[in-house]
Amino acid sequence: MHHTPDRAVDAPLIGRIFREESGRSVAALIAFCGDIDVAEDAVQEAFAIALRRWPEAGVPPNPGGWITTTARKRAIDRLRRDARGRDLLGEVAALAEPDGPEGGGTVPDDRLRLIFTCCHPALSAEARVALTLRLLGGLSTAEVARAFLVAELTMAQRLVRTKRKIKAARIPYRVPEDEELPQRLRSVLAVIYLVYNAGVHNAGIAGPGLCAEAIRLARILSELMPDEPEVDGMLALVLLIESRRASRTRATAPSRCWTSRTVPGGTAP
Amino acid sequence: MARYMLSVHSREGEVREPLTEEEMQRSHAQLGVIEREMAAEGAWVFSARLHEADTATVVHVSGDEVLTTDGPFAESKDHLGGFYLIEAADLDAALGWAAKVTAAIRVPIEVRPLAGFADAPHA
Numbered sequence: 001m002h003h004t005p006d007r008a009v010d011a012p013l014i015g016r017i018f019r020e021e022s023g024r025s026v027a028a029l030i031a032f033c034g035d036i037d038v039a040e041d042a043v044q045e046a047f048a049i050a051l052r053r054w055p056e057a058g059v060p061p062n063p064g065g066w067i068t069t070t071a072r073k074r075a076i077d078r079l080r081r082d083a084r085g086r087d088l089l090g091e092v093a094a095l096a097e098p099d100g101p102e103g104g105g106t107v108p109d110d111r112l113r114l115i116f117t118c119c120h121p122a123l124s125a126e127a128r129v130a131l132t133l134r135l136l137g138g139l140s141t142a143e144v145a146r147a148f149l150v151a152e153l154t155m156a157q158r159l160v161r162t163k164r165k166i167k168a169a170r171i172p173y174r175v176p177e178d179e180e181l182p183q184r185l186r187s188v189l190a191v192i193y194l195v196y197n198a199g200v201h202n203a204g205i206a207g208p209g210l211c212a213e214a215i216r217l218a219r220i221l222s223e224l225m226p227d228e229p230e231v232d233g234m235l236a237l238v239l240l241i242e243s244r245r246a247s248r249t250r251a252t253a254p255s256r257c258w259t260s261r262t263v264p265g266g267t268a269p
Numbered sequence: 270m271a272r273y274m275l276s277v278h279s280r281e282g283e284v285r286e287p288l289t290e291e292e293m294q295r296s297h298a299q300l301g302v303i304e305r306e307m308a309a310e311g312a313w314v315f316s317a318r319l320h321e322a323d324t325a326t327v328v329h330v331s332g333d334e335v336l337t338t339d340g341p342f343a344e345s346k347d348h349l350g351g352f353y354l355i356e357a358a359d360l361d362a363a364l365g366w367a368a369k370v371t372a373a374i375r376v377p378i379e380v381r382p383l384a385g386f387a388d389a390p391h392a
């Protein structure tokens with residue numbers, strides 16, 4: 001994704017980059033420092049810096065790598081400031097700054113681990129959906145709250161409790177072993193489907209966005225787990241439903257309501 | 270001798286008058302005294318403080334499948350916050366310890382006899 005300097009770098013463009021890249025950066029930062037809150041804050045700060053810097057300097061050739069590297073520096077700064085953080089840093093020192101100084105190097109994709117943490121069966125279904133949208137989808141707490149028609153404060157508390165449980169109960173940050181994979185994968189697929197369904201039943205402006213987010217999550221999962229037929233099945237399912245979604249509420253001849261743009265992905269092997 | 274669990278229960282969402290820093294320190298100091306007393310008299314077996322109830326996870330069997338769900342197990346407003354396992358001659362002795370603990374922390378204590386107690390099994 002290369003943006004030429006003459007292209008207008010504005011807040012909406014950076015917003016789109018945020019939606020595309022923040023999940024990967026948050027996942028990388030959690031892998032780096034082991035703390036969801038520190039990771040989230042650091043990635044937010046990195047995007048705030050981007051909002052100030054990119055309009056003048058242009059978008060770097062690898063915006064995601066730039067964000068991750070910048071966020072990692074912010075996280076290190078923050079961790080140095082408190083004692084517990086310094087202990088944490090000692091443990092992660094060996095991993096620090098594997099990339100070049102201004103990013104650009106390949107960032108290992110930790111999103112798969114993060115999906116399995118967010119969708120751990122020890123969390124309630126609502127908690128899994130909310131945390132997945134927040135951490136992997138890059139939705140704000142307000143957006144997640146709107147999507148599920150709850151007050152922002154309620155959603156904020158739900159997210160805080162969920163993260164507290166992950167920390168207190170030590171829900172692991174890893175892809176499950178083979179023998180646990182089927183059950184755990186089912187939980188991940190259920191979350192994707194719940195996100196999609198929430199989009200279908202949300203008549204408001206958040207509806208289409210949630211459907212798109214579910215499809216994006218299914219695509220990411222399919223990229224990360226190319227050998228799992230269940231994942232391809234879920235991607236095909238949401239793509240096929242998506243191609244018919246417009247006709248659910250419209251009295252048009254069915255054949256005219258398929259959205260051909262999404263059908264090929266749904267039927268490809 | 271019998272063994273009892275003195276469990277400390279907290280009520281979810283209950284707004285208690287928050288302890289001042291001074292009260293908190295006094296409470297801690299009192300607990301320290303009681304715990305040393307328990308140990309000195311051979312009553313102390315084990316003690317633990319638990320994380321909030323919503324950090325609990327429940328594992329259960331459905332058919333042939335083991336399922337994991339979010340806890341807590343009991344749909345209740347009252348949750349176990351921590352416990353002491355003590356050894357006492359009889360219930361009155363156990364209640365004596367419970368009285369001391371509740372006076373120090375101002376939270377109700379349930380005293381319940383243990384039906385069995387196992388140390389690590391021999392290999």
